[in-house]
Amino acid sequence: MLNKKILLTTSAAMLASVVVGASVWASIEKNDFTPTELVNGHKVTTHVNNHESFQERNSPELYKSMMEKWERAKEIAINDIMSRDAAIMKEIWTIVPSTDIDLELTNHLSKEESNSFKDALFSDERKNNISVGDYMPAVLLNEKKDRAILTWLKGTGETVVIDIKSKKDESGNRIWYIDGKAKIKK
Template sequence: MNRLQAGLVTTGIGAILLCSGAITETIRSERLQSSTESSRWEDHSEELSNKLTRSWSGGLKAIHRVMGSDGDKENLNEWKLFYSLEHAIHQIPHKERSSFIDLYYSDTRRTLLENGDTLPALLLNPDHSKAIQFWEKHDGTYAIITMEKQLDQDGKRKWLESGTQIVKKP
């Protein structure tokens, strides 16, 4: 094979790799966009959407009853509700995300979450220093995990669990 043929083969292989890279990136971006869209509850069946909305509304009422009754406590109406960690995590500073994710999927959550429970939701306070993860359990009670940004033993700001409770349906 002479140099001209070798150059053509090399150029052809390069063109194929460039095209396959472009195709792969297009597929990846379409998957990313479709996965983001499919995580919105409007894309699910109306029955599922209604069930989750009722469940989360009940959870908010339970949280207000248990945590919002004292005048000294924060105004929970100002907290933002997130239906998935995927959407909430962007509100947390990048350097704190790892501890937040670790706490979100903690042993406490694994212990409380059972088959038949609904999908958890998350309340995040306006200054992003406290969060409440909650869900309706299969027996109609609500699991509530309170999380706060605190200084750990090493003096670093870290998300830590500040309370867990099971409350009856309002």
């Protein structure tokens, strides 16, 4: 008798899983991942992350300390790039903790552009230059949100600067890319 109950319960659970799975799959196929809801007043798609910001989830002391480090890195990064591109000084740059780039930028892009930006952000230039003991990176984002600078302070006191630019491809879609090699400044 006990075996029959277990068999019936297991069968019912498996059938429910199949029905729920088929429903989810059908809704995915039907919606094709198009925006379905609003988060913070914006339509969201499957690539959108919604979480507390770096400032909200950390102590005021840690946030202040990191902002001071990022301000130092920002000054070094802007001065470095300015030596090659004088137009950079005319821009207004916002410091975005790298953990919040989704909240500030990629959540508001198409899935394709978001992936393009993330490919640039997590490029080999970053992987090859970040080390244990380095501080968390920040992204300097210009006001038009069409250029970014990835920067962080190394544990050695040096500053890493990676220039990320965007351009339109032949289809009119914006793609992001690393301009040059990472620079390490003292």
